Amino acid sequence: MIDEQVHRFHESLTGVYGHLGQDIVDFALRVSEAIVKELVPLVEARDKGPLLASMRAALDGYEAITQEGERSGVFRDDYDCREGCGHCCCVKVVCSPLEALVVAEHVRATRPNEGRAQLERALGVLLQATRGVRWDERAELPCPFLLDGACEIYEVRPFVCRGYISLNVQDCLAPRPNFISFDEDRQMLAEVFSHATMLACQVAGLETDMVDFHEALEFFSGGSDPVTAWLEGHARVPVVRAVNKTG
Numbered sequence: 556m557i558d559e560q561v562h563r564f565h566e567s568l569t570g571v572y573g574h575l576g577q578d579i580v581d582f583a584l585r586v587s588e589a590i591v592k593e594l595v596p597l598v599e600a601r602d603k604g605p606l607l608a609s610m611r612a613a614l615d616g617y618e619a620i621t622q623e624g625e626r627s628g629v630f631r632d633d634y635d636c637r638e639g640c641g642h643c644c645c646v647k648v649v650c651s652p653l654e655a656l657v658v659a660e661h662v663r664a665t666r667p668n669e670g671r672a673q674l675e676r677a678l679g680v681l682l683q684a685t686r687g688v689r690w691d692e693r694a695e696l697p698c699p700f701l702l703d704g705a706c707e708i709y710e711v712r713p714f715v716c717r718g719y720i721s722l723n724v725q726d727c728l729a730p731r732p733n734f735i736s737f738d739e740d741r742q743m744l745a746e747v748f749s750h751a752t753m754l755a756c757q758v759a760g761l762e763t764d765m766v767d768f769h770e771a772l773e774f775f776s777g778g779s780d781p782v783t784a785w786l787e788g789h790a791r792v793p794v795v796r797a798v799n800k801t802g
């Protein structure tokens with residue numbers, strides 16, 4: 556089962572990103588296989604602590620790989636992204652449920668009650684305002700974690716935010732930011748990390764798919780114990796379909 560699902564993912568990945576070159580695609584495939592194999596038993600064990608630790612390691616792993624890639628010249632370094640530049644944080648964010656879970660737990664651990672209530676209100680307003688906004692359009696409201704142009708949850712932000720590296724900031728201001736000239740290597744790698752963490756949930760038996768980051772956060776912030784209910788298959792995070800190029 557693991558092999559079949561991972562194989563299907565690998566086939567679609569090669570189809571979409573084959574033009575980047577076999578070496579980088581092969582590397583991405585090995586990464587995704589390693590992530591799936593590490594996470595599946597942890598999801599199956601329904602043990603939140605080790606699962607979150609492993610997800611944090613995957614997020615840090617992506618960062619380490621891209622930093623090393625930039626140092627060694629494998630990844631481009633002529634991008635326009637700078638601290639304080641946050642026009643990109645007005646598009647919908649697609650991630651795996653585990654990525655949203657990491658952020659929800661981070662918020663729980665770092666924000667006092669009033670701060671969490673404030674976030675829940677902001678999420679409600681954002682979800683209401685962006686209902687019907689397409690995945691490739693800018694929304695009028697930014698992500699609630701964008702503060703003074705910087706990401707408040709930088710160390711746990713989803714993979715897609717990490718891979719959203721624009722080679723031309725002017726593109727980011729356009730009404731349809733899907734035409735941005737991205738650094739495709741990083742974008743592909745971010746997609747692979749994200750998708751692998753979702754695949755691990757599927758392989759472990761959870762009925763899930765990629766999710767809307769803000770909707771998933773709302774899900775994980777509500778109810779009495781949404782995390783356990785989700786891990787035990789009693790509740791489902793609302794999923795988005797047909798938005799992921801490799802999905």
Ligand code: SF4
Pocket residue numbers: 635636637640641642643644719720721723724727
């Ligand atoms: S993706 Fe665009 S808007 Fe976002 S930080 Fe980079 S240059 Fe700025």
Ligand code: SF4
Pocket residue numbers: 643644645648698699700701702705706707708709712713716
């Ligand atoms: S999580 Fe951070 S980087 Fe991602 S959209 Fe929100 S503010 Fe931007």
